[in-house]
Amino acid sequence: MNKNTLLTKTALVISCAALVFTASGCTNSEAPEPVVNSSGGTAQVLGAGGQDAAKAVQADAAVQALLPANIKAAGTMKLVTDPTYAPIDFTDNNGNIIGLEPDMALAVANKMGIKVEITKGDFNGILAGLESKRYDASWAAFSITPDRTAVVDMVSYMKGGTSVLVKRGTEGDFHEQLDLCGKTVTAQTGTTQALTVMPAFEKACLEAGKEPITPLLLPQQDSANQAIASNRAQAMLADNALTAYYSQIQPEAFAQIDSILVDPSLVGVAMAKGDGQLAKTFQAAIQSLMDDGTYGKIMGAWNLAPSSITTSEINPTVAS
Numbered sequence: 001m002n003k004n005t006l007l008t009k010t011a012l013v014i015s016c017a018a019l020v021f022t023a024s025g026c027t028n029s030e031a032p033e034p035v036v037n038s039s040g041g042t043a044q045v046l047g048a049g050g051q052d053a054a055k056a057v058q059a060d061a062a063v064q065a066l067l068p069a070n071i072k073a074a075g076t077m078k079l080v081t082d083p084t085y086a087p088i089d090f091t092d093n094n095g096n097i098i099g100l101e102p103d104m105a106l107a108v109a110n111k112m113g114i115k116v117e118i119t120k121g122d123f124n125g126i127l128a129g130l131e132s133k134r135y136d137a138s139w140a141a142f143s144i145t146p147d148r149t150a151v152v153d154m155v156s157y158m159k160g161g162t163s164v165l166v167k168r169g170t171e172g173d174f175h176e177q178l179d180l181c182g183k184t185v186t187a188q189t190g191t192t193q194a195l196t197v198m199p200a201f202e203k204a205c206l207e208a209g210k211e212p213i214t215p216l217l218l219p220q221q222d223s224a225n226q227a228i229a230s231n232r233a234q235a236m237l238a239d240n241a242l243t244a245y246y247s248q249i250q251p252e253a254f255a256q257i258d259s260i261l262v263d264p265s266l267v268g269v270a271m272a273k274g275d276g277q278l279a280k281t282f283q284a285a286i287q288s289l290m291d292d293g294t295y296g297k298i299m300g301a302w303n304l305a306p307s308s309i310t311t312s313e314i315n316p317t318v319a320s
Contacts, residue, residue, distance in 0.1 A: 046087060047098065050301030053294050054106040059113035060288050066281040067112050071136060076115045079105055080135040082123035084188075084221040087245045087302050088141040100302040101139035101269075104157065104286075107294055108269075111285040124190040124219065127152055130272045137271040137278065141239060143192040144266045149315045153279040154268040156316050157286050158299070158307045161264040162197045164257040165236040165243040167228050171255035174235065177201055177262065182211030186224045186233035189217045193237035197263050201237075229253055239267075241304060266309070266316055279314045286312040 064072075071077055081089045081101060089099045097118055109116040118139075121129060126138050130152050144154045166174055173179060180201055187193040194217050202213050216233045218224045225246065227233040236243070240261060247256035269286075271278050289295040290310065299308045 046303065047100075047103070047301050050100070050103040050298045051106070053297040053301065054103045054110065057107045057110035057289070057294055060111045060285065063111045063281060063285045063288055064113045066277065066284055067114070068277045068281070071112075071114065071278070074114075076117055077109060077112070077136045078134075079116050079118040080121040080126055080129060080138045081118060081140045082126065082220075083120055084123075085141045085239075085242060087304070088239075088241060089139065100298065100304060101141065103298045103301070104289075104295075105139050105269075107289055107298060108282065108285040111288050112281060122219070123188065127270065130270055133272055137269055137282070139269050142268060142270050143239075144268045144316060145192060145196070147195075148270065151273065152270045153273050153276060154270050154315055155279055155282040155286060156266040156268040156309065156313050157295075158267045158304065159264065159309055160267045160307060161240045162193050162237055162262050163240040163243045164260045165225075165228060165238060165246060165254050166234065166257060167231065168251065168253055168255045170234065171257060174257045175259055177204060177260055178208055178210060180213055180235055181205035181208070182213070183234040184214040184216050184232070185235045185237060186216040186218060186227045187237040188221045188224050189219050191238075192263065192265065193239075197237050200262075225254075241307065267307075276314070283312050283314050 081097065083089045083091045083097045083099070085099075087099055089097065089101050092098050097120070102118060105116055105118060121135075121138075121140075123140060126135075126140055127148065129135050130138055141160075142148065142154065143160060144156060148154060164174060164180070182205075185198065185201070187198055198213070198215050198217075202215070205211065205213055216227060218227060221238065221242070224233075224236050224238070228236050243256045246254045269282055271282070286295070289298075290312065296305070296308065299305050
């Protein structure tokens with residue numbers, strides 16, 4: 001991905017249209033107040049049209065033929081997410097889980113001819129929940145890594161990368177990754193940023209003879225965001241979609257460091273390993289959405305078109 005192309009420079013507001021998903025135990029995830037763009041015009045509604053495009057999807061017989069018998073018989077798929085990762089998965093002011101992935105999940109379910117129930121889970125426990133068959137699948141902004149595909153099946157649907165968010169007014173101090181040396185840097189536990197990017201940055205500082213990074217790993221993304229706002233940390237590592245999102249909806253509070261983008265990766269939906277039938281069904285459904293144009297509409301609605309891919313794959317080979 002290019003550094004600042006995930007979201008446009010247009011001021012954004014959140015669509016609060018209710019979804020059909022169940023948001024068990026959800027909390028408001030900093031849904032922003034409406035803002036007015038610099039020309040005084042009406043601000044673009046982020047996500048507008050995404051849910052409508054998903055609702056309009058019709059069942060695909062070829063996809064339905066692949067659906068595992070137990071899910072077909074139930075007529076409902078149980079999904080889980082961590083709704084603290086806007087604009088991918090978050091909650092509106094009414095507690096409804098919204099975002100790119102909930103729209104994708106609905107569209108995929110419609111291709112399968114079933115309904116979905118999506119609930120809130122702790123990000124760090126989601127993969128274990130899949131392995132124990134507590135959930136059928138998870139859309140939770142999971143980067144596809146060898147460690148993850150060793151324990152679950154993953155089906156790709158977009159690309160991502162890691163960038164840096166800092167408090168507004170300090171962005172002049174950050175131009176390259178070595179500028180993080182000697183700083184407290186936060187990330188959400190269990191994410192690619194915490195597991196691989198942070199250690200790589202720490203190693204780079206050591207090899208350059210710089211002061212070490214002080215990692216601040218927090219259990220929820222909202223907590224990491226707050227650490228920046230409260231000066232508890234000087235920088236945050238997160239997916240480029242998230243850092244771009246917060247730097248634009250709260251420009252007085254946050255700034256994205258456009259010159260730092262590392263660890264490009266694919267993002268996918270995860271499910272328990274088994275005979276691979278569910279993964280084949282997801283791959284066929286996502287590819288069908290790509291081919292009929294619905295995928296592009298949903299990605300565009302969330303200003304994530306530059307993160308689009310053209311082919312969905314099961315457990316694609318990625319760099320370790």
